[in-house]
Amino acid sequence: EIVMTQSPATLSVSPGERVTLSCRASQSISSNLAWYQQKxxxxxxxxxxxxSTRATGIPARFSGSGSETDFTLTINSLQSEDFAIYxxxxxxxxxxxxxxxxxxxx
Amino acid sequence: xxxxxxxxxxxxxxxxxxxxxxxxxxxxxxxxGVSWVRQAPGQGLEWMGWISVDNGGPISAQKFQDRVTxxxxxxxxxxxxxxxxxxSDDTAVYYCARDVRWDVAVAGVxxxxxxxxxxx
Numbered sequence: 001e002i003v004m005t006q007s008p009a010t011l012s013v014s015p016g017e018r019v020t021l022s023c024r025a026s027q028s029i030s031s032n033l034a035w036y037q038q039k040x041x042x043x044x045x046x047x048x049x050x051x052s053t054r055a056t057g058i059p060a061r062f063s064g065s066g067s068e069t070d071f072t073l074t075i076n077s078l079q080s081e082d083f084a085i086y087x088x089x090x091x092x093x094x095x096x097x098x099x100x101x102x103x104x105x106x
Numbered sequence: 107x108x109x110x111x112x113x114x115x116x117x118x119x120x121x122x123x124x125x126x127x128x129x130x131x132x133x134x135x136x137x138x139g140v141s142w143v144r145q146a147p148g149q150g151l152e153w154m155g156w157i158s159v160d161n162g163g164p165i166s167a168q169k170f171q172d173r174v175t176x177x178x179x180x181x182x183x184x185x186x187x188x189x190x191x192x193x194s195d196d197t198a199v200y201y202c203a204r205d206v207r208w209d210v211a212v213a214g215v216x217x218x219x220x221x222x223x224x225x226x
Contacts (some may be wrong), residue, residue: 001168034212036151043201043216044143044151047176055206091211094167095141095153101202 002026002090004006006098012106019075021101028068032092035064038100039084047086048073080104085104108132110140110202111219117223118192126220128185128202136160137181141213142176142187144198156211157185161226163178192224 003015003026013019023033031051036044048064052073063075075082081106088098112165113127129138141156155166164176175188185202199219208213 036213038151043203043219044213045216046206046212046214047212049206049210049212089151089153089212094165095156095211097151097153102151 001027002093003097004088004090004098005097005100006088007106008101009099010102012104013078014106015078015080017078019078019082019103021073021075021086021088021103023066023068023071023073023098025071025090029090029092030091031067032089033066033071034056034089036087036089037082037084038087044087052069075103076083108204108215110219112200112202112217115223117225118139120193120226122192122224123188123190124192124222126189126200126202126222128187128217130183131183133204135178135180137208139211140178140185140205141203141211142174142200143203143213144200145219146195146198147157152198154187157206158184160197162171174222184210189222192222196222197224198222198226 005024007022033051035048038044052064063074085100087100107183109131111129142154155176157164173190177186202217203213203217204215206212
């Protein structure tokens with residue numbers, strides 16, 4: 001099973017800041033990487049797939065990069081509605097999710 | 107618009123089975139696969155399986171292979187997931203999710219979730 005490791009576990013930031021979240025795969029997954037956002041009590045929301053393709057309706061401040069084993073989700077100018085938990089997920093061999101990174105208000 | 111509406115909350119005893127449904131609308135049912143993902147209280151996301159609606163071939167996570175069955179009813183555009191031999195560890199919110207594109211098996215549209223509580 002491919003293991004996905006996200007870092008950090010928690011990120012304390014102020015609105016307006018730029019945020020970088022990391023995700024590492026235990027083996028190469030090419031660009032088969034997705035990012036999701038989840039707020040309390042809600043279903044996850046797809047942000048990025050194919051490592052860098054924004055899903056429909058996702059603001060341009062969200063961007064994804066990386067390939068093989070190392071990936072990054074960047075949120076430029078963090079908005080109040082962006083405080084949430086973010087998960088990465090590989091889909092090259094079945095699916096596995098990372099454990100999540102919580103972005104909280106500093 | 108695309109919608110996935112899941113069945114209501116369930117309370118089950120240990121050892122029992124549960125069948126969850128996911129009724130889809132707003133798109134051509136046979137063009138997209140559907141996955142099931144669960145989330146235990148306070149925990150992360152866990153993928154359970156996926157079904158290709160056009161050829162009916164389900165794929166399950168190894169952890170659930172002997173306990174889960176995913177099926178479809180094309181006539182009602184509904185996807186089902188059966189989970190057997192429930193334990194307290196199966197207490198979770200269960201989500202269904204449709205692929206974002208016909209050729210990309212990533213969860214693009216999610217149902218609202220179904221809470222399953224397993225308790226004696």
